[in-house]
Amino acid sequence: MKSPKRPTLRTGVVLFAAAMTAAFSGFASANEKTAAANTGPDDAGQVAFNTHCRNCHSVKPDDNRLGPTLHNIFGAPAGQAKDFANYSGSLTSEITWDEATLDKFISDPKSIASNTTMTPFAGIQDAEQRKLIIDYLKAQRKES
Numbered sequence: 392m393k394s395p396k397r398p399t400l401r402t403g404v405v406l407f408a409a410a411m412t413a414a415f416s417g418f419a420s421a422n423e424k425t426a427a428a429n430t431g432p433d434d435a436g437q438v439a440f441n442t443h444c445r446n447c448h449s450v451k452p453d454d455n456r457l458g459p460t461l462h463n464i465f466g467a468p469a470g471q472a473k474d475f476a477n478y479s480g481s482l483t484s485e486i487t488w489d490e491a492t493l494d495k496f497i498s499d500p501k502s503i504a505s506n507t508t509m510t511p512f513a514g515i516q517d518a519e520q521r522k523l524i525i526d527y528l529k530a531q532r533k534e535s
């Protein structure tokens with residue numbers, strides 16, 4: 392025997408869920424528009440970083456992920472992120488991260504750290520993308 396109230400309740404839940412979905416997708420698309428509007432040429436570095444690096448790296452202080460934090464990395468000695476346990480051991484403080492070393496490392500990590508743990512990362516062949524990312528890391532340093 393079915394209770395007559397049940398279908399009504401279920402219908403109510405379905406309608407509520409549908410309304411929430413509609414409300415949420417409206418919200419999401421409004422958000423997307425804002426994000427798109429904010430993506431000008433100045434954000435190209437951020438986009439490039441997000442595309443190639445953010446899976447493993449953050450630029451926030453002490454925020455180690457699969458890779459060490461890149462907070463203030465520009466101008467800093469290599470291999471010094473506090474509490475990062477996944478260094479290969481090849482990145483020592485004898486290396487300073489500047490335009491030249493970063494460019495080399497990002498194009499081919501093994502050229503600087505032959506046993507690097509920065510994998511799977513194939514390296515970026517496009518010099519323009521590398522420059523955008525390096526400029527982004529430089530700007531992060533200025534802001535903090």
Ligand code: HEC
Nearest residue numbers: 443444447458459469470471478479504507508509510511
């Ligand atoms: C698959 C994860 C992964 C990706 C993607 C990745 N990295 Fe890394 N990164 C690592 C790991 C792991 C290390 C430590 C490498 C080592 O010790 O050899 C590292 C180290 C570094 C270092 C040295 C940090 C230090 O403390 O000396 C820099 C700089 C760096 N990555 C920049 C980048 C940039 C820029 C990108 C994007 C173009 C990128 N990485 C993409 C995982 C990643």
